[in-house]
Amino acid sequence: MPYNKRLPLLMLLDSIIVFSAIFFGYFLLDPIMKTYTMPSLWVSSITLLISHHLFATIYRMYQNAWEYASIRELLAIVKAVTFSMLTTAIIQLIVFQHANIRVLAITWMMHVILIGGSRFSWRVYRDRFITPNPDKKRTLIVGAGSAGTMVVRQLLKNTETDLYPIAFVDDDPTKTKLQMYGVEVKGMIQDIPKLVVKLKVENIVIAIPSLTKSELNRIYEESAKTKAKTKIMPSIEDLVSGKISVNQFRDVQVEDLLGREPVELDITSISGEITGKTVLVTGAGGSIGSEICRQLCKFYPKQLLLLGHGENSIYTIDMELRKFYQDEIELIPLIADVQDQGRIFEIMGKYLPDVVYHAAAHKHVPLMEYNPIEAVKNNIFGTKNVAEAAHTFGVASFVMVSTDKAVNPPNIMGATKRFAEMIVQNLAKESTTKFVAVRFGNVLGSRGSVIPLFKKQIAAGGPVTVTHPEMTRYFMTIPEASRLVLQAGALARGGEVFVLNMGDPVKIVDLARNLITLSGYTEEEIGIEFSGIRPGEKLFEELLNDNEVQKKQVFPKIFIGKAEPIDKQKLYKVMETLLDLDSEEIKEIIIEIANTKISEKSKLSKAGA
Template sequence: MTSGTTSSLPRTASSDRALWLWSQVLLDAFAWIVAIALAMVLRYEASVDPDKLPGVVAICALAVAAQVAVGSALALYRGRYSFGSFHEAKLLVIVAVSVTVIVTVALLFFGIPMGIARGVGLIAFPFACLFMAAIRYLKRMYVESKAKPGETAERTLVYGAGFVGTSIVTRMSNDRLSPWRPVGLIDDDPAKKHLRISSVPVLGTVEDLPEVVRRTGATVLLVAIANVDAKHVRRISDTVAGLNMKVLVVPPLKKMLTAGANFSFRELAIEDLIGRQPVDIHVEEIAHYVTGKRVLVTGAGGSIGSELCRQIHEFAPSELIMLDRDESGLQATQISITGQGLLTGQDTVLADIRDPRAVSDIFRSRRPEVVFHAAALKHVSLLEQYPEEAWKTNVLGSLNVLNAAREAGVQTFVNISTDKAANPTTVLGHSKRVAEKLTAWVAHQTGRKYVSVRFGNVLGSRGSVLPLFTEQIRKGGPVTVTDPEATRFFMTIPEACQLVIQAGAIGRGGEVLILDMGEPVRILDVARRMIELSGKDIDIVFTGLRQGEKLHEDLVGDGEDDSRPLHPKISHASIEPLDPSDMSLQEWKDRQHLPGPPAAAELAGPARPLTPHPEVAP
């Protein structure tokens, strides 16, 4: 019984479709009959001659037969085109012209015996087209009226009357289950002021939003501009402030095109307010040095390392080796890539870069060809208290990885650095500066592509201000900001990783590649906007700059180049190499005026004995 019921559904749908197509044939036939009758009335100035009736009937029969024959031959009645679409209208005109030609030719030869003027077919043509098009338009209006969202759907304004906005409004208007009902569009192009899309009008520009919201009663604003920049989003957010509107943004255009019906709009996030345009990466360059290669990523369980692994996986390396000392982080990264977190495969490696023997054994056995070194300690305040930990991980750990890479014959090595290494004033900055110099030294020793990549704060990464502010807001505040004028460079995790991978393709051995971070953003502005998005009343407290902390960060250090020969968002700078034998923990600490005796790790470099040297300048 169940199977019989199920199989009857397609037949019912098919019968309904066939019924409509046959009714369309009959309506088109009726349209030609009315058009020819009207043409006769016009041609003979409303005079009625009963003797011409047989001729009129014959011409109507010929027109109907020709319409059915030509329409069937050209698939007008096979449901090939969307009903009431431009493509169907174009085909309808072609069929009508063909029928007119047939009728006119018949009248040329037989018009006089039937008493019918030869121009009747030409006169009937525009009326027939008009009637047939009107029938389809009325049908389309009826179908669309049934498909419109219900009254419970949220009244929505769509910002952007371009391709994305037009597509979304059309889709919303024709989906009765849509939770949003478009009541107007907003666009900054004055030429679109009176445009209507699926009967939804363009009501003004961003400046008109308060008045438009009052007139329409809209409660949702959908930003329907693909890859909209942060400056534009901030302008929109500021305009709707106080209007009690929920702001939604569309996903990237690529996701909309590939996800089908599975994509959804998301609420405005702080990344939209201070993030930037996606980077135009050169895929062919990346594929050349990553595809089919054995790639190793240190710090694979961290924010940057995990995103690097996900992006590298898309370029089909022959093997992706994810190394970290954090087993939970490794598992999370593996799950995000494979959908499983069994940790039983060869893709995850549990090791600490502080252990030179373990790192060397891994490189010797796995033989990676490309390495991305993202493992590091990065919390500024904590490292100010424990500088020797920064030395052990960021300096000696990096040296361990560099030595292992050199011994294993790694051809491309990308060291992830930070903007704090430019004119460093903190333990973090000084330690990462030494790592950059060590990378340059190995590059000069091997002649291989060993480069460093420097960028600033990454939105949403562990330890950044966003998770901190989010947690402070969740607890009811206060939100702590160091200084009202403090600024930082920001970029999203995907953008940072795209540029890191790109840098590995275009970098030359020994260079520091500096990623363009755009304009710096005030930390206070970030805090205020996050509080606005939360809808809570949260206080902001200023705590003062911490030890060694800058009011404004630098990306390019004193004396460093800012040339961009290969990519508009990547600067190439040369850096003085540092021989590991010239490193000294005590010298390094003295340069920063740090207290405390040297640690046992002072001579812990794995390559050769490390001795103090007066030329060290990390």
């Protein structure tokens, strides 16, 4: 009912209750009305009526949606009734020199019962007699805490949702057999498979925002034993920010199962590096580069330079950031190729950035095996151009985004990234700029990740192709990797190779199986085929080799690797000859450098002679 129609009806109902209650109170104590005078009765009634409507307005009793009434609304009624009684008692004392306390006590009790009853009756009727749509899906709620209770409440009141809660499961034994909004806690998480069968559950909703990744995996493993579809409630951040409502569930994603617990960043140190400064990000349109830009904007730099070679990707991230930060940050999209030394020096000299995040690179391992010259031009000479420009124009900090594939690389991509690390490390020895590199493994959902490929294969009906049954990789979410890159930049003193703790490696075949299940299929429906290891691939990735002794942890999930570069003169001497060699010679020399197997008699020495 519209507010303008509901207000007069509620006020009329309250007026009838107020008048009848106080008359009943007087009558109950003195049926023949010998003790009380009519003036006292009428003054008390009118005072009570006026004060009740006043306090009812103050406590917003006429604005509440009473079909969803709870303890909070009951407390509002008690407060309004109590203060109206106190006001009436004060008026009685002033006018008649005494207060009819017993009458007011009886009236107070009747007001709470009758007004409260009138408000809660609609909720009782709604919950009791408005039956759920039989077409709604029977839903099991995992978690009977405050979040789970909120989910049930929202599902019960939302007529548009297609989910209907029929039971909870919770590992707290004290909650077993308890009911919340008429929905009973039927068992624990280990009971999910049998409850799904017994209660004919069609959907499972995970409603525990504080879940650790291991706990989420455990719940998912139990849910995966059933044919019910598993969903998860929105994150607390999305709920608080208003991006999404509590009953807008999403499917469990593989990122949920592979991600790790978030690290609290040192906001003060990062803010000191970024806030109010000019920051340049190369490769700003890429998966990592664009996320670095998003994370940087949270610290409000004065200028953010978005540099990239692809106009569409730079346009996309520029438009996205302008939507939220146009008035606070000067966003400058720059189309440039890091291989173009003149253009890079021009940009660096014009804008004089305080901090540079170098994320531009060719990262696809098999593709670079076929195009080693392009890998050298972009990953080595491109890094050299940006780093030397940063040194020339006095940039305070330079952070290069590297990869775990730079460790003992058998492939051209990893080798060129290790070569780039050594360029940065050598510059750090002679420059006032703090040059550092940050290594991490695969990121979930990036353009080069296997996950988008697997999803396309599943959508096409399969099979999902995995290179080898023992193939393993480290995984990290894009936001986590980007946040830790910013933190590593704030920790930089110059010359470090920071290594991000990637957690435990994951078998790619297990990742494929999880994706198939999450997509609602079985391995019988979507098969897995092994296609063989591709050119340049390793079965197992490493974050440090045997010679790169890991030092102490400098921040949660951030270590410093003792990765020593070869001599700068040798490094630059080889670079002078690289582009004059053929692809196979380039591969051999770059991989030899990356593995630091340097001797006077080596092919490297001959090539540089």
